[in-house]
Amino acid sequence: MATGRTHRPATRSRGIPEATVARLPLYLRALTALSERSVPTVSSEELAAAAGVNSAKLRKDFSYLGSYGTRGVGYDVEYLVYQISRELGLTQDWPVVIVGIGNLGAALANYGGFASRGFRVAALIDADPAMAGKPVAGIPVQHTDELEKIIKDNGVSIGVIATPAGAAQQVCDRLVAAGVTSILNFAPTVLTVPDGVDVRKVDLSIELQILAFHEQRKAGEETAAGDGALPAATRDTSTDQGPDGDVPAVMPA
Amino acid sequence: MATGRTHRPATRSRGIPEATVARLPLYLRALTALSERSVPTVSSEELAAAAGVNSAKLRKDFSYLGSYGTRGVGYDVEYLVYQISRELGLTQDWPVVIVGIGNLGAALANYGGFASRGFRVAALIDADPAMAGKPVAGIPVQHTDELEKIIKDNGVSIGVIATPAGAAQQVCDRLVAAGVTSILNFAPTVLTVPDGVDVRKVDLSIELQILAFHEQRKAGEETAAGDGALPAATRDTSTDQGPDGDVPAVMPA
């Protein structure tokens, strides 16, 4: 996972595989684009290309939803859009709160993709009293003290954490205690939550490090012939020149 | 990734499994925290807990790097920090460009996690001439026209795309043509790149939709007492009481 993964091992549900669920939004996006161009039907081959996946995989994914295609023709675009939306729960309205209105939180609040599908920013919450009342993306920021009340009054079940790492767990605990059962975490920390609560994390730094790994591998391949030779005999440990004094823990904000 | 995936199937390299690579940054973060507290050694059990994974998984992950532990004792924190950093390529400096300095781009530019490990923001690039010269996070924004020159002059191999979806592919093409071989994409689009270029995507909207799916499933479970009973016989599909208005236009067959 670009994305990280914090799932319970496996749900007993006779439902859709997790890997498939993760791709449905991709299909939905491609289908929506087709719908806007008034394309009536699409083949698995075409749609797969648009979504950047394998056509066999796409067909198998759709087979978990039911037999919604017509052999010799393809899939009805409008119908599929509806079916996938329904499966993902996007036919209902999901009020969402964003906690931590720093640079990132503001960017999220302004993000158009939120409102476009089922998601509605119910409130923006920040711990800084100076922020209170200040409008961001047209929504006034509220103080953390109001958190529990906001969650309950609006029936919020999805929370987005964009606070510094140090505050994340505490915010998380309060969100969960107030009734939130799904959390999208942007803070670079491992969140601990009770069973029944889903956490997904988005971690900039991790994604970059993964890219760096591959980048290094590419560079190593073309230049050096053999570097895999020297293991780690010399324990030159702490003497490394790494970015020593780097205090992590601080997020945008 | 959060996680998107656009990898080539498998690298022939005798190297580390992709799943393991994705966890190394997690271990590194936990280890860095321990290092700052001057903890000398740590057991697989403790470290696994801190990183939010299974201890067996962690040991297997480390076994791909070599035998860096001491039985009966655990792992030397400083030593592991160095080994993982080296494996991830973080002992060298990675110049990075961010393209698209809107809300999100600015948030990324201000993100502390960038500089803290090996990554250095070499330039901020935006298509809006009005932005040119304006400093963001202490770095003056440069115009898109300069893109190729910036990439080459700084030897940039990692690019971050934070533009609107419509511009992403075009920017991507230019980055790749100029020599970038790793891309972190925040735009909600599928990017097409030549072989040898790595793309990771971070997609807000997708993460939320996945959460919504699970959220819906939870809600469905608690209301309908016995759902485990009825398999899929009565696929209450289109006939359900969903948001009435948007009934699919066409029912296939």
Next chain:
DNA sequence: CCATCTTTGTGCACGCGTTCACAAAGACAT
């Protein structure tokens, strides 16, 4: 009504990742 052609839906095999469980390795005390 029959033949042909397109495209879906899926059985099957394969490979990767996860987890269990345990032998081997080393620390430490006696």
Next chain:
DNA sequence: ATGTCTTTGTGAACGCGTGCACAAAGATGG
């Protein structure tokens, strides 16, 4: 030195996800 105790490193089994390849379904044309 010997025994005990802790913790690693890994062999093996299992389950999930992926991709191939093809039969079945339906459209289309004669």
